[in-house]
Amino acid sequence: MISYLFTPDEIIDKFEDFNPEKYYSLGYRVILLDIDNTLVDEYTPDPNETAKRRVEWLKNSGFEVIIYSNNTTERVKRFCQNLDVEWYAWSFKPLFLVYFRIWKRHHFNKKTVLTMGDQLVTDVFGTKKFGLTSIYVKPFSVDEKFYTRFNRNIEKFLFKYVVRK
Numbered sequence: 001m002i003s004y005l006f007t008p009d010e011i012i013d014k015f016e017d018f019n020p021e022k023y024y025s026l027g028y029r030v031i032l033l034d035i036d037n038t039l040v041d042e043y044t045p046d047p048n049e050t051a052k053r054r055v056e057w058l059k060n061s062g063f064e065v066i067i068y069s070n071n072t073t074e075r076v077k078r079f080c081q082n083l084d085v086e087w088y089a090w091s092f093k094p095l096f097l098v099y100f101r102i103w104k105r106h107h108f109n110k111k112t113v114l115t116m117g118d119q120l121v122t123d124v125f126g127t128k129k130f131g132l133t134s135i136y137v138k139p140f141s142v143d144e145k146f147y148t149r150f151n152r153n154i155e156k157f158l159f160k161y162v163v164r165k
C-alpha cells in the first residue's frame with residue numbers, strides 16, 4: 001500500500017517526453033502542474049521560452065492547465081501572471097488542502113485529472129493519496145534549495161526501496 005502511494009503512474013526523463021495524445025485519448029482533460037524544477041529551475045522568477053512553450057503545448061493539446069506550487073504567493077503569482085492559468089500557491093503538497101481547494105471549485109472527475117511534478121515526496125505522494133494519476137518528471141536542475149535537497153535524500157531512499165519497479 002505504501003509503495004503504491006510513492007509510485008508514479010509514469011516516469012519521464014524530461015517534460016517533452018509526456019504524451020498528451022495518449023492521456024487525452026484515455027479521457028484526461030486537466031493537468032495540475034508544478035513549477036520548480038518541472039517548468040523552470042527554482043531561481044527563475046518568470047516563465048522562460050521553454051516554460052511558456054510547455055504550458056501552451058498542454059493547452060493546445062486540449063488540457064486545462066492549473067499550476068499548483070508549494071512556493072510563496074509572490075513567486076507563483078508572478079510566474080503565472082502572463083500564462084493565463086489558474087494558480088495555487090502555498091499548496092503544502094503532499095497535504096490534502098490544495099486538492100480540496102481545487103475540487104471545491106471545480107468538482108472534477110478524478111479520472112480526468114493528472115499531475116506533473118518532479119518530487120516523489122510532494123508531487124507524487126500528494127497526488128496518489130488523493131487518487132489522481134501522477135506523472136513524475138525527472139528534475140533537470142541539481143541546484144536546489146535546502147528544503148528540496150532534504151526531500152531529494154528521502155527520494156533516493158524511496159526510489160531504492162519503496163517505488164515499485
Ligand SMILES: [Mg+2]
Nearest residue numbers: 034036037118
Ligand atoms: Mg518541484
